[in-house]
Amino acid sequence: MVLRSYWKCRLKSSCFPAPRWIRPGLAALFWFCVTQLVCGAGALGENKFVRQKNAEFDVTYNDTVKSNNQTIYAFNHTISRNKTEGVRVTxxxxxxxxxxxxxxxIRQKQAVMSFQVPLILRGLYQRKYPYKHVGRTLCQPPTRAASETQYFFVDVSTLSSQETNFQLRVSRVESFTLQTDRKFSFAASPSQPQFFKYVFPDGVDTVIVKVNSDVNFPCSVMSVQDIQCPVYDLDNNVAFIGMYQTMTKKGAITVQRKDFPSNSFYVVVVVKTEDEACGGPLRFYPLQPDELIDAGNRTKDLDVVVSPAINSEKYVIGMLFCLGIFLSFYVLTLLVACVENKRMKRREMFPNPPDTSPAETASLLGKNGDGKTPASPYEYGSFADNGSTLSSEAITDSATSTDNNYGYLERSLDSVARSRQESLSSVEEDDYDTLEDIDSDKNIVRTKKYLCVSDLARKDKRILSKKYQIYFWNIATIAVFYALPVIQLVITYQTVVNVTGNQDICYYNFLCAxxxxxxxxxxxxxxxxGYVMxxxxxxxxxxxxxxxxxxxLLRNDLNALECGIPKHFGVYYAxxxxxxxxxxxxxxYHVCPNYTNFQFDTSFMYMIAGLCMLKLYQKRHPDINASAYTAYACLAAVIFFSVLGVVFGRGNMVFWIVFSVIHILATLLLSTQLYYMGRWRLDAGIMRRIVYVIYTDCIRQCSGPMYIDRMVLLVMGNIVNWSLAAYGLIERPNDFASYLLAIAICNLLLYFAFYIIMKLRSGERIKCLPVVCILFTAVVWGFALYFFFQGLSTWQKTPxxxxxxxxxxxxxxxxxxxxxxxFLSSIAMFGSFLVLLTMDDDLDTVQRDKIYVF
Structure with a gap:
């Protein structure tokens, strides 16, 4: 103690300053001796209030303490290498x-723990919560000896001039080491955290630590930390090291042996002082800055289980299973292709003529075989009653085939070659539109009551093919510029998770991660x-x-030149x-799923839905389909609103009003564009023309719509979209990206159903392969949506x-x-694409002037 007093005096420079008149040398030695005697006497005077007691485990000590009274409790216990017992101080x-x-x-061999009582823990906005009942578990560093006796001391002191009563109890924690697959129950509170030790058994490299509770609140934190001292087991320091996550009822962390050199780790459970981190209510703000708030009873009962995770064999089986499923589609496609090739070779040996007859040829010219006009526009594919104009080649070819269906095979090869050469000539689309009467011709053709595909497939084939190839090249460019920063960002996310250990950053299914x-x-x-393959x-x-x-086309096949839906593959490639x-x-996205990067997962879903609708429309309207630039600009606007909705859409009434108005206006503009086949102008006179149409068609003569089929589709589409807009405005769903995707899918399904109905209504049939694809895809979509709505995680809530x-x-x-x-959605999307690709195969031998537009 004298030596300690000596160093205390040295830190204070000296107990007394030396007068200047004392000579150096011998006087300095004399002054040093006087100083040590005085300081040592003072130190001896202080020690008479320090008490040291030999204490025992599982005994409650009731004692008092004040500023001039310090008590030291000395404990000793035996530590075995093969058995670890926890020590808890209450x-x-x-x-x-x-x-x-x-x-x-608390002074241990390799660590010091200190805390005060009342223990002050801080919450949100620095609110203070005092706790007078404190329980802490001492860390247990590993020992090299087979058995070792260790000592630790509990020093109790205060600066209060009044005596303060306290209770001290030190006990052993018998179940300090967790056993594999054995549940252990315990209770914890903010001032009484708990932690336990787990040692990896032989042959187990990965385990899952699961902590469960029957109640949501109070909010808790579970942490996995390496075996070291000190253990960070309070709300204000549990996030300093290791892996941690907040929890209400469930928490799970996957732990790998390679991350812990000692082959063991601590499982730490801390109850937070407040519940805001778990989505609980925000408590009141204190009136005074230093006001202490009563935290109430925040004790929580929990269970912890450590189970072995899957081994490397399961990883191999999972990867082989995934590859096997999707490689089977390659094998099945190869088999179907072989069968199709055999069928095509048989067809080439016995070629079929285009589907036409003399009577039908006459009907194309406006008369039946008896010289009468067809009674219905859907009879024999007639369009003559509404002023249909056909190309000279089609009229000539139809008129010459009066003997039998094989008249087409007698066409002059020179005429076919000339027609093919003209379609491949190096002309631009604008050159075709420079004729003075082309605008009026478009108005005449596109505003007929009944249209056929030949009316809307008048532009040069090579130009259209290049136009639609831009879809592929644009989306390829978008993919590169979109994917590279996404990959960089998610790598950064994963690195942050691994470095900080904060598992609240990513919304995994932790029980199966x-x-x-x-x-x-x-x-x-x-x-x-599956999506990629x-x-x-x-x-x-x-x-x-x-x-x-x-x-x-190169061999001048008549079916390829003038029959079936015009083949443009650019949108399919896209x-x-x-x-x-x-x-x-x-x-x-699944590298680190959370609300800030959810648009990565949905952006190309919007692309897919938009491209499918464009392809459906392009089938019957190849000349007037949207260009790639317009289409991708619209999809970019959708993605832009998706980002705004994620950032600002949560409960923001102004945003939802603006979006609903834009949604309804866009629906009306698109409906007008589709109804009039693009033959309308958005200019200053639009309102005058709308009023004039309403007056003449609805008030003056009350005539019905000229294009009934299109009107039915557009009315249904407006009802669906207006209903979705109203739902969004009223409910304001938190998941705006999924809401936007639901709008796109509903419109796609509506248009697809309309297309199928109109196809059957027009007398067309659907071949066996697309029927099988439709049924198979519908079943797979049903199962896929079932698993999608299971909702294993949701970033709309707290982690x-x-x-x-x-x-x-x-x-x-x-x-x-x-x-x-x-798995299922990738298969369903692939099946949906096959339906679009094969749905009109039955028209490959039907002339385009017999294929109806709807």
């Missing part, structure tokens, strides 16, 4: 009002492989059809590319609330419900 303060807090310092390397949920990324397969199928059609990009961006929806793996112990959604 302190209670009896008095309600304290002048100064009591300070407890299998890490691989730096990735936290490899299974969610792997399951997106099936998108590539669709591109190969389209390429095969493109090559076959090009060869047919659809396949979009499907592949959807898989890539969905995988990027802790999202974890309440987490569930275990259901397929091969590797894939969860959302992974199955990825």
């Amino acid at each position: 302190v209670d303060v009896m008095q309600q009002h304290l002048e100064s807090p009591i300070l407890f310092v 299998h890490p691989l390397g730096a990735l936290s949920a490899f299974n969610n990324i792997l399951s997106n492989l 099936l998108g590539l397969l669709f591109l190969l199928i389209v390429f095969k059809r493109d090559v076959t059609h090009s060869r047919a 659809m396949g590319t979009a499907l592949m990009m959807e898989g890539l961006l969905s995988a990027c 802790a609330e999202s974890r309440e929806h987490n569930r275990d793996c259901i397929l091969l112990s590797f894939f969860d419900d959302h992974d199955i959604w990825h």
Whole structure:
């Protein structure tokens, strides 16, 4: 003690300053001796108030402490290398009002823990919560000896001049080491955190730590930390090291042996002082800055279970299963292609003429075989009653085929070659439109009551083909510029998660998140492989059809030249590319799913829905379909609103009003464009023309709409879109991106249903292959949506609330419900693309002037 007093005096420079008249040398030595005697006497005087007691475990000590009274409790216990026992220190303060807090310092062999009672914990906005009942568990560093006796001391002191009563109890925690697959129950509170030790058994490299509770609140934090001292087990320091996550009822962290050199770790559970982090209510703000708030009873009962995770064999099985499913589609496609090639060779040996007859040829000229006009526009494909104009080649070809259906085969090869040469001539689309009467011709043709495909397939084929190829090149460019920053961003997200250990950043299904390397949920990324593989397969199928059609054109095949829906494959290529990009961006999103990057997962879904609607419209309207620049500009506007909705849409009434108005106006403008086939102008006179049409058609003569079929579709479309706009304005859903996607899907389904109905109503048929694809796709979509709506996580809520929806793996112990959604939705999208590709194969031998536009 004298030595300690000596150093205390040295830190104060000296107890007494030396007078200047004392000579240096011998006088300095004399002054040093005097100083040490005085300081040592003072130190001896202080120690008479320090008491040291030999204390025992499981004994409650009731004692008092004041400023000149310090008590030291000395404990000893034996530590075994093969058995670890926890030591818990519990302190209670009896008095309600304290002048100064009591300070407890626990000195161990390799660590020092200190805390005060009342323990002041801070919440949001620095609100203070005092706790007079404190329980702390001492860290247990590993020992090298087989058995070792360790000592630790509990120093109790205060600066209060009044005596303060306290209780001290030190006890052993028998179940300090957790056992594999054995549930352990305990209670915790903000001032009484709990932590336990787990040691990896032999042969187990990865485990899942699961903490459960029967109640949502109070909000808790579970943490996994390395075996070291001190252990960070308070609300204000639990996030300093290790991995941690907030929880209400469920919490789960996957732990790998490679991350812990000691082959063991601590499981720490802390109850937070406030519930805002878990989505609880915001407590009142204190009136005074230093006001202490009563926290109430915040004790929470919890269970902890540590279970082995899957081994490397499960990873291999999961990857092989994923590859096997989608490679089977390649094999099936190859088999179908072989069968189709045999059928095509048989057809080439016995060629079929285009579907026409002398009677039907006469009907194309406006008369039946008996010289009468057809009674119905749908009879024999007649359009003569509404002023249909046909090309001279079509009229000549039809008139010459009066003997039998094989008259077409007698056409002059020179005439066919000349027609083909003209279609491949190096002319631009604008050159075709420079004729003075072309605008009036368009008005005459496109405003007829009944249209056929030949009326809307008048532009040069090569020009149109180049126009639609721009869809593919544009989406390829968009994909590169969109994907690169996305990949960079999600790598940064994953790095932040791994470095900080904050698992609240990403919304995984933690009960089925299998890490691989730096990735936290490899299974969610792997399951997106189907989008890429099936998108590539669709591109190969389209390429095969493109090559076959090009060869047919080169050999002047009449069916390819003048029959069927005009073949333009640019949009199909764009659809396949979009499907592949959807898989890539969905995988990027699932690297770290959260609300800030959800648009990565949905952006190309908007693209796919928009391209499918454009392709459906292009089938019957090849000349007037939107250009790639206009289409992608509209899709860019949709994505722009998606981002705004995610950022500002939550409960913002102004945003929802603006969006609903824009949604309704866009629906009306698009309806007008579709109804008049683009033959209307948006200018200053638009309102005058609208009033004139309403007066003449609705008031003056009350005539019905000229284009009934189009009107039915557009009325239904407006009802659906206005209803969705009203729903959004009233409910204001938090997930704006999914709401926007629902609008796109509803419009696509409505148009697809209309197309099928009108196709059947027009007397066309659907071949076996597209029928099988339609039925198969509908069933797969049904199952896919079932798994999608399971909702294993949701970024609309807090991370802790999202974890309440987490569930275990259901397929091969590797894939969860959302992974199955990825499997099924990729297959369903691929099937939907095949339906669009093959739906009009029955028209490949039907002349275009017999194919109706709807």
